[in-house]
Amino acid sequence: MRGDAWRIVEDDLSGAAIRALLEQHFAGMLANSPAESCHFLDFDGLRAGDVTFWSIHRGEDLAGCGALKALDERHGEIKSMRTADAFLRQGVAARMLVHIIDEARARGLERLSLETGSGPAFQPALALYARHGFEDCQPFADYQPDPFSRFMARAL
Template sequence: MNDIRVVPGNPREPQATRLLQASHALMQSLFSSEDNHFLSIDELCVESVRFFVAKDGDTTLGCAALANKGDYAEIKSMFVDPNARGRGIAHQLMQHLERDARTQDLSVLKLETGDTLTQAHSLYYAHGFKDCAPFGDYEESPASLFMAKTLD
């Protein structure tokens, strides 16, 4: 039975910070600094970004953020504790982000992810994302994959 719940979170809360630091360390181990586009903890604490955590009881097992870019929302900081993977937590976070984007009247979700993060690609494709061109301030890079989804 899955008792995971997705709730608003605070990137500065110790369990969330631990997950974000683990995510940042992983990205830094896989990609060059020019190809890392994660938001710092401070950048996740601005009004235009909504940050969510997936909790099992009092334990934070995953996190994700939705940055309101005006005419679209960008998914940032999607990460699930490696020890909690396989429980559907990332899918729950994705569903929550999509619902939240709709409540903000945003009709398009976009994201940038690393070219070698095949599990992430599978997740995003399963949720209806399609490859797209770079957007916002991103530049074309062989290390990046850009995706978008139009919300009904």
């Protein structure tokens, strides 16, 4: 494999780089939405049995992350999508999103949903999800309507 090849691996969240990226993710969510409107999973939540967490690397460098949470046997939720600053606008999030969609299909899921912020900081993510077939939907699972949240879903 070439040294600059992309690779996505299941991650146990033990490395310093992934922990730092997730801390940045948590801080970014809290900086752009009220705390009560932030629904990110903390480290323990990302290690839960119903969550699979991946990191994406270019060569040896951490480029981003994402997770899939099983809501039930037919419905999954995308969690913790984040791109490292050094890799912004290089297709990291799209690669991770395609990986999660493919994994959800392989698991037999029929629907994939997500919750993200609604403010200007979230516009790139919202555009990415729309390009990949996600459409606005009503709150799902335990979510409640919230002006700081956008809910999106797509059939698989």
